[in-house]
Amino acid sequence: MSDRGPHLVLLGKQGAGKGTQASRLAEHYGVIHLATGDVFRAAINEGTELGFEVQRYMDRGELVPDEIVIGVVREVLTNSDAVKRGFVLDGFPRTVPQAKELERVLADFPLDVVIDLDVPTEIALHRIAGRRVCVQCQTTYHVDNPPKEDWICDVCGSDVVQRDDDTEEAVMRRLELWEIQTLPLIHFYRRRGLLAHVDGIGDSEDVFESLVATVEVRMTEDA
Ligand code: ADP
Ligand code: AMP
Numbered sequence: 001m002s003d004r005g006p007h008l009v010l011l012g013k014q015g016a017g018k019g020t021q022a023s024r025l026a027e028h029y030g031v032i033h034l035a036t037g038d039v040f041r042a043a044i045n046e047g048t049e050l051g052f053e054v055q056r057y058m059d060r061g062e063l064v065p066d067e068i069v070i071g072v073v074r075e076v077l078t079n080s081d082a083v084k085r086g087f088v089l090d091g092f093p094r095t096v097p098q099a100k101e102l103e104r105v106l107a108d109f110p111l112d113v114v115i116d117l118d119v120p121t122e123i124a125l126h127r128i129a130g131r132r133v134c135v136q137c138q139t140t141y142h143v144d145n146p147p148k149e150d151w152i153c154d155v156c157g158s159d160v161v162q163r164d165d166d167t168e169e170a171v172m173r174r175l176e177l178w179e180i181q182t183l184p185l186i187h188f189y190r191r192r193g194l195l196a197h198v199d200g201i202g203d204s205e206d207v208f209e210s211l212v213a214t215v216e217v218r219m220t221e222d223a
């Protein structure tokens with residue numbers, strides 16, 4: 001087994017549970033959780049220039065242009081100990097150019113495994129319709145699994161709300177873009193021998209255990 005945490009990418013359509021599971025995996029392995037969507041939502045909340053730039057794409061369910069996303073990821077991976085400690089990427093890469101750039105940035109410290117977290121679209125739609133997130137720390141809840149106190153975040157005490165881009169129109173556009181832009185990554189990573197599949201249906205705890213088992217197998221093979 002390697003002496004660092006995994007270099008892991010979670011692929012999966014919107015609502016597959018990537019954010020939910022990536023947070024848990026990052027905590028479990030003591031690695032960095034980098035979710036590009038969370039970075040952009042935080043920037044919008046803080047009113048930064050980046051937030052101003054990305055909001056118009058996000059609200060419509062469009063992808064943020066590759067050069068902006070790549071800039072954010074490159075900065076985190078090169079200016080933190082993410083590569084040394086390990087990381088879980090959630091929502092990145094989402095296009096083939098992003099995947100190629102990630103390979104360049106990681107260079108001699110490549111990915112260990114890319115997991116396709118798979119759920120049927122009907123389940124993803126149900127999950128997205130009920131999704132609620134903390135405006136501050138972005139902890140994710142669901143109307144079927146709310147915070148303890150009336151939509152106040154259990155973790156940081158801020159408001160828990162519906163995402164601006166979880167409208168029916170934006171969700172349909174995001175799912176469409178996922179098929180066109182992100183699905184080709186399944187083939188891209190299969191060709192590189194990095195792809196694994198985990199069934200995202202079912203209890204969050206069971207999905208987490210399957211993910212850990214998959215990572216362990218891959219890290220043991222690599223060691
Ligand atoms: P993604 O990051 O892939 O878009 P999220 O992690 O935000 O997905 O999950 C979408 C919604 O589904 C959230 O409301 C989350 O609480 C809920 N959810 C995540 N995993 C499960 C699961 N295994 N079973 C039921 N609901 C889930
Ligand atoms: P997410 O939180 O992953 O659902 O992402 C929310 C939104 O942020 C997406 O619909 C895009 O507008 C934008 N976004 C997040 N990650 C990326 C990415 N890797 N490439 C392009 N746009 C992204």
